[in-house]
Amino acid sequence: MTEKTRRTPRQSRSEATVEAILEAAFQLLEAGGVEALTTNHIAERAGVSVGTLYQYFGGKQAILAGLAQKRAEAARDRIAEIVIANSSVGRPELGAVRLIVRTLATAFEGSPATRRALLDALTAEGGDDVVMRNHVTFFDMIAGKAALGFDLSPEAGFVLTHAVVGLLRAATIESDLALEPQALEDELVRLMEAYISALLVARSG
Known part of the structure; x- marks a missing residue:
């Protein structure tokens, strides 16, 4: 068929x-x-x-890609809700960063082998276009609804949406490192809060 x-x-x-x-x-x-x-x-x-x-x-790969895409879209939609709900004029809530990181980290539940299989299937089915489509859709969803408090250039938007995703993907691929999930979450939150704080300082300056 x-x-x-x-x-x-x-x-x-x-x-x-x-x-x-x-x-x-x-x-x-x-x-x-x-x-x-x-x-x-x-x-x-x-x-x-x-x-x-x-x-x-x-076939099997299409099923796995469909499962991965469904969960990726659910995480994207949830993050859009968090950003909209936790932003205010002049300054976003930095505490929401942990919620966002955790949502991304738990988007693909299951064992490390399961997460790797889903990521591989998603990449094989749609390649890098999958990430790009979710990136574009996310910013369309929050446009006019979230007061971020800083200038969201295309470059800053790219970093914000790709940094955590890229590192989580690397952690899944490099599973032999046996990174502790909570400690990894803490480090990713530290990274993103520092970057957002720097964007806020640049705007105020």
Whole structure:
């Protein structure tokens, strides 16, 4: 089945089917890893036929990419809400930085192997365009709704949206370092608060 004829989940039943497929994939990924994951196993766990599964997804990698994209979008939307809710005229709430970092750090739940598989699938499916699209969408979402208190140049916006994501991705890839999650969160918060403070100083100066 071609991508053009593959269904999109517009009706509630279709959405439920897609959700069941994605959840089944996550459960099996956690249990046996990406090597043991097959579309037959996913369909069986989801309670659908393999034919039904292929009406929505092109294969295992597309399912993993769909799961990763869904979670990335949920994290993006949540961060937009945090930024809008915690900004005020003249100065954003720096305390919101920890909420943002934690949201990014927990966007892909599961074991390190599961997070790595999801990131790999997302990159393979959409490449760097995935990050760029979420970057653009995020700033569209907060435009006119968040008083950041500093000049948000394209360069500053790039750093703000890519620094934590890039470091978290590196931590997932370099899992042998066994970085302690709370300590890593503290360091990322320190990094972002220092950068935002510097932007506020530059604006006031």
